Amino acid sequence: MDSVEEFGFSDPENARNYAETGPASFVPGFKALHRTTVQLLSETADTDGTVLVLGAGGGHELQAFTEARPNWNLIAVDPAAAMLDAAKEKLGKTAAEIEWVEGVIQDAPITLADAATCLLTLHVIADDRAKIETLKEVRKRLKPGALFALVDNCIEIGSADADHCLDRYLHYAVDSVFTREQA
DSSP states (O other): OOHHHHTTTTOHHHHHHHHHTOGGGTSTTHHHHHHHHHHHHTTTSOTTOEEEEETOTTOHHHHHHHHHOTTOEEEEEESOHHHHHHHHHHHGGGGGGSEEEESOGGGSOOOOEEEEEEESOGGGSOTTTHHHHHHHHHHHTEEEEEEEEEEOOOOOTTSTTHHHHHHHHHHHHHHHTOOTTTO
């Protein structure tokens, strides 16, 4: 089973819920992550730079980027049509200014971007060399010296402290908006 199906990303209702509530309700510092990413990427993506956004479904970072840097040229890549639709809905009229790619990074144009992101996405890509191939494909699409922001969930399932780490997310989600059963 691929990650689109495994994580429910192809379900339009799940995609809408993710776009509405999303990681801000279960990832501490989510909004600060976007603000920091904009600041860092601005070092190589001038006011009208091109930024490749891997795992753009839901539209959270796209929204933060368009608000902070409205002249950035964004290329949004995601394999789940439902997630891209939810992102477009979230962004409203701004969505028309973004280049949308339904697929994986290999489906994205080989445009030499000024910067790229992979925020909370890599952990849903299989550990069968697909992660390293994904990163290589991102690199092919970046100008020399371009910044790449990679933030990911790094809980090793099966490790001695995995349950404790997962409980942190559960408690944060319950304290944010979810019932214990939803979380």
